[in-house]
Amino acid sequence: MNSTPLASPELRRDFRAKSFDFASFLFGGATGLATLLILGILAVILINTLVNGWSGLSWRFVSTIAKKDFFDPDTAAILPMIVGTTLRVFVMTFFVIPVGVITAIYLTEYAHNTSVFTRIIRSAVNNLAGVPSIVFGLFGLGFFINFIGRNLDTLLRYDQPTWGHESILWASMTLAVMTLPVVIVATEESLKAIPTGLREASLALGATKLETILKIVLPQALPGILTGGILAVSRAAGEVAPILFTGAAYFIADLPHKLTDQFMDLGYHVYVLSTQSDNIEKTRPILFATILALLLLTFALNVVAIFVRANMRKKLRSLQ
């Protein structure tokens, strides 16, 4: 990667010393400082959360249900929120992974890269990735709840709205639409990393294209698909805007029982704690403890995904 084509270290040092110029120093310094500033802010956010939240995070806090005032540090607890967030995210993976993986298989294995049609699918995927999360919330409300849910209620002749209201199911499906591009892109990347030779060998031995994909390509791509799933989960776990009108509840003194229940959510709870509290100084410890819990949930997943991906890239480089 070193761009100076000079061989011996002495010569290189000599060359560097002579070619030192102020503009170079300034430019490198400024861009380096910008990078450092960004990383610094990241570090400040993380350290601030850790320092302020660590004391509030106790076993009782994460394992019980707050029956009444959740603004009071003595009675506050976040078990329903942890359960709600985990549940909505895992229900989401059931919808998003199959669709995302199959789309990625089509794009890498079947589609002709030059065709206009493939191009349209790709730009739709990119576009979906850039739709604001609040618009997904509106979509969930307008499509899943008001259209599908209400029509299901009329069709099945329920007296009370059973499907046509906010619930875990609709929140998960809204999030599935939102995270679809994440899964598609990650899976595509991992499918592309598999050498074409493997596929050719399989085809030469008489396997059909589908057999090749199912028995040779997919098993190899599994770590990448897993990474995509993890990234989608961690992205969805922290999102609040799409579930504001599709499932999150301000307060429920119980755990959710079925998919059509409303739920409490960690991210939404962070919002509630930081904006609806009468006494922010008193709520501060539990607020930061809740943020820490949310970060642990999303961050741990992300770190895993980043390492798996970095490993995969290295493997890809060594294969080529």
Place this chain on the structure above:
Amino acid sequence: MSIPTPSAKRTIGWMGIQRGHRARPFEWLMEKFIFLVSLSAILMVFLIFIFVAREALPIFFGQMNSAPVQPALPVEEMNKLPKEKLREYLGLSPAKFAAMDEETKKLLMEARLEAQTEIPEALRQNKDAMLNTTQWRYLLQPYQWTDYDKPEYIWQPIGQIHKYNIMPLLIGSLKTTFAGLVFAVPLAIAAAIYVSQLARPRWREIIKPGIELLSAIPSVVVGSFTMLVLATFLQKVFGYQTRLNAFVAGVGLSLAVIPVVFTIAEDALTSVPRSYTQAALALGASKWQAAWQIVLPAGLPGVFAAVVLGFGRAIGETMIVLMVCSASVMSWSLFDSARSITTTIAAEMAEAVAGSHHYRILFMLGALLFAVTFVTNMIGDLVIHRLKRKLEGKR
């Protein structure tokens, strides 16, 4: 990297039946199934557009009426009115109107009359009570409301007369977005240049995931950090009046925008062929000259796309602006509060009754937001695609 096939575009014939081969209907079906599923992304973009716009249609066509005081007709006049007028008066859709029998219509007329007679006299005297505030005129232009000295832009969807002027929201969105971009773009692009051109490979491996980790922080967390920690710090440094304002929201937004701009810009700069840099260095340019005068111009469309996509991310960000500032003020000043489009939707949708004018106006704002981000996403996508093709040498 599709599997190379001899000549035919499709591997297997119709229903998997092909001359000289064993029939494979299952494989054929699966292939069609995979193709159909892959359309889901296109379908979803369409559905989002249709279902968000659908709820807002009555506003676009001017079919909603938000005036609390409306002319009320005595029930006896029902039969004298032409059918179309009666339907409009009762505010029904043609299908519903046709399905309704005379009795129900009569009941509706009575209910309408009763509702109108219950309105207090004070409101009846108010000249604004007769206005349909969902008309484009009142949505976009200033109006002199009762008790105001001059025409003003006001968003106030509560009280007896709902005022739906969307200008303060548009300005709020633009204000916070531009404040966010002013901080985010220089930082992110400088970092992208550093990471892709100047940093040593080992450092690059650490810095790049580090900055990308910033995008993994949920926006509620960034929001509450901005609100509780950054706002206090910035007020101490700059000493302005209101603690939570559009400037602070902009700083918070920049934390969400930086990873977006950085990732795309870094990607674009890395995809500039290494030989460009090497040629420049061989001709005696310094590293920064190569980066600034060769690589940056070559990757400029990608950097531009990064900024455009960053704009889309910033204007669509909800939670940060919602937590930091939310009062709707018609002001261009950065140090005043601001209420963005996203904030308005998030804060008010819960109170809006499904089907009411408030609900439909919020969906209209959502459709507007979707349209804006759709355009920015398309531009970004197109520019990046062109750049990649150009750098790969396929014009």
